[in-house]
Amino acid sequence: MNVNEAIAIMKEEGHKYTDKRRDMLQLFADESRYLAAKDVLEALKPTYGGMSFDTIYRNLSLFTDLGILEATELDGEKRFRFNCATTHHHHHIICLECGRTSHIHHCPMEAAAVSAPGFEVVDHKFEIYGYCRECRQTEAG
Amino acid sequence: MNVNEAIAIMKEEGHKYTDKRRDMLQLFADESRYLAAKDVLEALKPTYGGMSFDTIYRNLSLFTDLGILEATELDGEKRFRFNCATTHHHHHIICLECGRTSHIHHCPMEAAAVSAPGFEVVDHKFEIYGYCRECRQTEAG
DNA sequence: GATCAAATCGGAATAATTACTATTCAAAAA
DNA sequence: TTTTTGAATAGTAATTATTCCGATTTGATC
Numbered sequence: 001m002n003v004n005e006a007i008a009i010m011k012e013e014g015h016k017y018t019d020k021r022r023d024m025l026q027l028f029a030d031e032s033r034y035l036a037a038k039d040v041l042e043a044l045k046p047t048y049g050g051m052s053f054d055t056i057y058r059n060l061s062l063f064t065d066l067g068i069l070e071a072t073e074l075d076g077e078k079r080f081r082f083n084c085a086t087t088h089h090h091h092h093i094i095c096l097e098c099g100r101t102s103h104i105h106h107c108p109m110e111a112a113a114v115s116a117p118g119f120e121v122v123d124h125k126f127e128i129y130g131y132c133r134e135c136r137q138t139e140a141g
Numbered sequence: 142m143n144v145n146e147a148i149a150i151m152k153e154e155g156h157k158y159t160d161k162r163r164d165m166l167q168l169f170a171d172e173s174r175y176l177a178a179k180d181v182l183e184a185l186k187p188t189y190g191g192m193s194f195d196t197i198y199r200n201l202s203l204f205t206d207l208g209i210l211e212a213t214e215l216d217g218e219k220r221f222r223f224n225c226a227t228t229h230h231h232h233h234i235i236c237l238e239c240g241r242t243s244h245i246h247h248c249p250m251e252a253a254a255v256s257a258p259g260f261e262v263v264d265h266k267f268e269i270y271g272y273c274r275e276c277r278q279t280e281a282g
Numbered sequence: 283g284a285t286c287a288a289a290t291c292g293g294a295a296t297a298a299t300t301a302c303t304a305t306t307c308a309a310a311a312a
Numbered sequence: 313t314t315t316t317t318g319a320a321t322a323g324t325a326a327t328t329a330t331t332c333c334g335a336t337t338t339g340a341t342c
Binding site: 108 | 214215217219234236237243245247249250253257258259260262263265266267268269270271272273274277
């Protein structure tokens with residue numbers, strides 16, 4: 001998934017291509033980490049002074065529905081990142097300080113002998129939380 | 142972990158034993174599933190008409206700190222359940238409808254060849270979401 | 283029973299998110 | 313290019329979950 005692919009999907013599905021949508025996509029492409037709604041507002045404030053939260057939330061929701069972004073919930077707020085699992089399914093190691101991520105190339109779903117007969121699985125989550133090397137060094141310094 | 146153990150821990154740590162705390166613990170012991178703050182209020186409303194959310198949140202937080210409850214975040218709200226991982230570490234299969242849980246007796250942390258050198262792990266989550274047999278039957282019927 | 287700190291109540295404050303209406307604008311048609 | 317039209321947006325109000333705070337109550341200790 002890259003910005004052009006995302007734009008293609010968006011147009012394909014009959015959604016309008018606006019400056020704000022382009023810049024939001026570019027932001028997520030540039031930052032390979034989880035961002036909250038307020039982070040998006042903060043990042044686009046220099047360009048669009050009065051950008052509405054409504055716009056941000058609506059677009060985050062749209063992009064997630066279209067598979068362009070993936071979402072998780074951490075510390076009381078929803079966070080989004082560019083969907084990097086389109087080529088192969090994987091999970092994330094997430095830094096609690098900066099939101100930076102690494103990949104886990106092992107999906108436990110395969111190994112988990114699901115011991116709940118009759119249970120219909122619709123989703124799963126495997127995430128590791130902690131502090132990345134960079135944040136630990138900053139902290140130490 | 143059971144109610145008596147929980148009460149023992151609470152007293153041990155110098156916290157007062159109140160009717161509301163006893164009933165909250167009993168509620169979590171009876172329901173082996175994730176409950177949100179409002180679920181607790183709902184359940185204890187017949188006994189204590191005007192129970193404050195402050196009381197509920199404060200106690201949920203206390204119990205979690207003491208290791209009596211474990212918490213997760215789902216669909217915009219924090220949810221809590223009796224800590225059932227005191228004997229052996231495990232994860233949960235969670236019904237999105239009723240919150241009922243089953244155990245996953247396989248922790249992916251052991252197998253996950255963590256590919257983030259320098260990363261300090263502080264927590265991890267492995268959860269499977271879907272619909273349990275009971276809720277699917279209710280839905281179908 | 284008296285004392286005191288902790289627990290609780292009730293309501294206000296905060297923060298994230300969603301909803302609503304008037305206005306603006308991208309894209310297709312003329 | 314201009315017109316048209318419905319989707320997108322701004323600005324603000326409403327909603328929901330959670331936390332905070334001063335006044336009051338209560339469990340545990342003496």
